[in-house]
Amino acid sequence: MASSTKLPQGLIDLLNQAQRLRRKGYRGRFAPSPTGPLHLGNLRTALISWLRARLKSGEWLLRIDDLDTPRNRAGAIESIQSDLHWLGLDWDGPMIVQSQRRELYENVLSAFKLQGKVYPCRCTRSALAEINRSESKNFIYPGTCRSLRIPWSMQDGRLPSLRLIVDKEFSSKCGDVVLRRADGYIAYHLATAADEMFLGINEVVRGNDLASARHFQLAIIDSLGQKPLSYLHVPLFLNDDGTKLSKREQGIGLENLRLKGMSSEDVIGYLASSLDLVPTGSSLTAEELLKELRKSQSLIEKVLLP
Numbered sequence: 001m002a003s004s005t006k007l008p009q010g011l012i013d014l015l016n017q018a019q020r021l022r023r024k025g026y027r028g029r030f031a032p033s034p035t036g037p038l039h040l041g042n043l044r045t046a047l048i049s050w051l052r053a054r055l056k057s058g059e060w061l062l063r064i065d066d067l068d069t070p071r072n073r074a075g076a077i078e079s080i081q082s083d084l085h086w087l088g089l090d091w092d093g094p095m096i097v098q099s100q101r102r103e104l105y106e107n108v109l110s111a112f113k114l115q116g117k118v119y120p121c122r123c124t125r126s127a128l129a130e131i132n133r134s135e136s137k138n139f140i141y142p143g144t145c146r147s148l149r150i151p152w153s154m155q156d157g158r159l160p161s162l163r164l165i166v167d168k169e170f171s172s173k174c175g176d177v178v179l180r181r182a183d184g185y186i187a188y189h190l191a192t193a194a195d196e197m198f199l200g201i202n203e204v205v206r207g208n209d210l211a212s213a214r215h216f217q218l219a220i221i222d223s224l225g226q227k228p229l230s231y232l233h234v235p236l237f238l239n240d241d242g243t244k245l246s247k248r249e250q251g252i253g254l255e256n257l258r259l260k261g262m263s264s265e266d267v268i269g270y271l272a273s274s275l276d277l278v279p280t281g282s283s284l285t286a287e288e289l290l291k292e293l294r295k296s297q298s299l300i301e302k303v304l305l306p
């Protein structure tokens with residue numbers, strides 16, 4: 001594991017504080033992007049992640065991943081909050097908003113730079129696609145720009161992206177991770193990995209579409225000199241016959257379910273029965289579901305994918 005001794009004292013203090021929180025008990029989180037209303041998949045992930053935290057008598061944080069500003073939609077944060085309230089999925093403490101934590105991410109990036117672990121990369125999307133064509137399905141950046149002396153400044157109106165030189169263990173899993181994008185935004189993996197560490201999260205439960213993201217985030221966590229946390233994944237929402245939901249169906253949110261006359265109990269029953277946690281047609285509150293699952297904790301474990 002990489003050493004954290006070269007991190008600035010301020011960051012070390014914050015990490016130690018977070019470690020104390022982590023040791024106190026289970027801390028999970030739900031981290032939607034405010035790109036629109038929560039859809040079926042997000043709602044089911046929120047429910048499972050909430051149940052997991054409550055079954056462990058732990059805390060469940062709500063974090064808004066709003067760093068990719070062009071994708072944010074007005075009113076989305078309010079709609080996420082009201083959907084979670086309506087379903088009875090209560091979160092602990094104040095809502096955390098990534099755009100208010102930019103300084104932290106910038107400080108982590110600066111620390112990595114001072115450690116000599118960051119390099120500018122000017123590979124364009126098309127260059128990466130070209131490399132990818134000849135590689136396997138799981139694209140791993142081969143470190144093309146690592147040994148090139150590329151300027152850190154703007155060129156032709158664009159910044160370079162900044163990549164982290166990952167430890168050997170991760171070079172075959174994810175390759176050098178982008179920490180800052182060429183458009184200047186802090187990258188998702190940096191903000192997420194930093195948040196899990198600095199918020200004291202000890203288990204992440206999220207959608208299976210993000211299963212490979214854990215390697216990128218663990219690489220960053222390792223570079224911070226921190227111990228890994230565990231990641232579990234909620235299966236993707238499929239039709240009854242196992243086929244993928246259409247784009248339109250994927251977009252369905254609570255508003256549409258309410259229009260169909262479904263109560264919050266019906267929705268909880270529907271989401272839970274879609275994973276065989278309760279019989280089809282069940283209608284119950286989140287708290288009632290939690291009570292049921294306390295009787296057989298292993299049920300939720302069977303649902304979660306590694």
Ligand code: GLU
Pocket residue numbers: 030031032033065192206207210
């Ligand atoms: N904000 C991401 C999303 O809504 C999820 C991030 C995460 O859970 O790590 O897809």
